[in-house]
Amino acid sequence: MSLLDLKDRKYLIFGVANRKSVAWAIAKALEAEGAEVVFSVRSEARKESLGKLLGDRSCHICDVEFPDQIKTLADSIGEKEGPFDGIVHSIAFANFEAGFLPFHETRRQDYLQATAISSFSLAEIANAFKSSLKQDASVVSISISSQVTAENYGYLSPIKAALDSTSRFLAKSFSADSQVRFNTVNAGPLKTSASAGIPGYLENYLFAEKLTLRKQAITTQEVANTAVFLLSPASSGINGQGIVVNQGMDLNYFDKEVVKAATRP
Known part of the structure; x- marks a missing residue:
């Protein structure tokens, strides 16, 4: 048996957008270890755009902004394709059509929509799929490495903080009657299609x-590999945690090269 022991296990992944997605990298790594992956994407258009990438893999439509779609998905595939050894939540959305405003000018409707999709959907997915998870399943969410005040990331930073907290509270809540684990992978800046659109x-x-x-x-x-480890039984002692994957970025503020470049006349 391998260290990760993923052969013949089954995972449900939310959030593949294209081949550059963290979710896709996780899926490929799981499959390489012998696991089976089921996908959920937000729309029919997204499913069609992923046709060549996903091939004949099982793929379903669920826009997590709408709770009834989450419940419908769980009802339709829970028994048919489950039970699942784990779930990946790799979902983030924010409406920046008004531009990147100062945080205090954030529109209520935008903040609440982004929170529902990017954070609270984790709780709704966990609740809907609770009976379709194995007793020792692992739920992993993709977050960010530190709650920095990056102006061009807008109000998503506090919403990602809410995602981290939601994951911890789910770990506690589920512990009452299961060994299902909840953790986040808190990644540093990545080259993804989503990030390319941020000014x-x-x-x-x-x-x-x-x-x-x-x-x-x-x-x-590297982010995907950490998620795969957390999805595996090898990480059974880790629960309610945020695993930072950023190569020490948040520890190295006073790097002499950076300080010199920043203070050079």
């Missing part, structure tokens, strides 16, 4: 890379 992201990405201890940005695969 000024490239500059932030390059700055973050300079802050890493190895002077090289983390990769999507």
Whole structure:
């Protein structure tokens, strides 16, 4: 038996957008270890766009903004395709059509919508699929590495903080009658299609890379590998945690090269 012991296990993954997605990297790594993956995407259009990528893999539609769709998905595949050894929540959405406003100007409707999709959906998914999870299943969410006040990340930073907290409270709640574990992977800046649409992201990405201890940005695969470990029985002692994957970026503020560049006349 391998350390990860993933052969013949089954996982449900929410959030694949394209081949650059963290969710897709997780899926491929799980499959490489012998696991089976079931996918859920937000719309028929997204499913069609992923046709070549997913091939004949099981893929379902569920827009987590709408609780009834989460319940319908759980009812339709829970017994048919479950029980599941784990779930991956790799979902984030924010409406920035008004531009990147100062946080105090955030519109209530935008904040609440983003919270429902990016954070509270984890609780709704966990509740809907509770009976379709194995007793020792693992639920992993993709978050960010630190609650920094990045202006161009807008109000998603406090919402990601809410996701982290939601995961911890689910770990406690589920512990009353199961051994299901909830953890987050708190990733540093990545090169993904979603990040490419954030104004000024490239500059932030390059700055973050300079802050890493190895002077090289983390990769999507490194984040995915951590998630796969958390999904496996090898991580059975980890619950209610946020595992930071950022190559020491948040510890290295006073790196001499960065300080010199920032203070140079």
